[in-house]
Amino acid sequence: MVLSAADKSNVKACWGKIGSHAGEYGAEALERTFCSFPTTKTYFPHFDLSHGSAQVKAHGQKVADALTQAVAHGQKVADALTQAVAHMDDLPTAMSALSDLHAYKLRVDPVNFKFLSHCLLVTLACHHPAEFTPAVHASLDKFFSAVSTVLTSKYR
């Protein structure tokens, strides 16, 4: 799977339109991922996103803290993607440190990259309907897939 010149151009243009909302969208995509694919929450026990906990401390600091952490993490993911967009010609080199992190420390099962990628697409579709044409949808899906491949490339 290779990103064509058109794909790169589509992704750059779309990401450019997103601008300063990237962090917000990263957080929303994470929230959607946790909601639709609850098994993904297992990677964030320290966020304490469990439904029970939220109910017990309905409007408490704990929930606020968990949400703040999720939002901060969403920003982190978005920033990494912004870096990836700027270096689409050589993702393996640009993302080498993150590849190492995911392979040796985080070890997130590869299936989860598909869930997050899908929720990133859904988030962008919601917020930027004009940009989310079929061709751009395809380019974004390829781009997220390429990033996911790089992040899992050193797993074994």
Next chain:
Amino acid sequence: MGFLSAEEKGLVNGLWGKVNVDEVGGEALGRLLVVYPWTQRFFQSFGDLSSADAIMSNSKVKAHGKKVLNSFSDGLKNIDDLKGAFAKLSELHCDKLHVDPENFRLLGNVLVCVLAHHFGHDFNPQVQAAFQKVVAGVANALAHKYH
């Protein structure tokens, strides 16, 4: 609790009531063929699929998309027995059409993207989660009779 909670059924039916099934069907099938071009293997007789524009405006794609989504819509009326509702179609897709069930999962996710595209903020995380359950259920029901 059946397949979906009462609240999830409410969310799904609430949104589905506002969907133009014919149009969304064509859009979803078109995007499937654009985003995952290998799915075009099932539609060799559909004519011009050479570009995103050609695919999205192809009348056979629109007609077939309409057919598929109307069938999905009928299935939603039997949400607590999707396997029963889609038993015959499952046999057809295995024995006659020879469609790898992975394609049902791909189409389901494309449909979710199309709904997000149409409904924007109304397609919030809770609504999405309910629909993810539905498309997964339909995909599994369509794969159920495979052998």
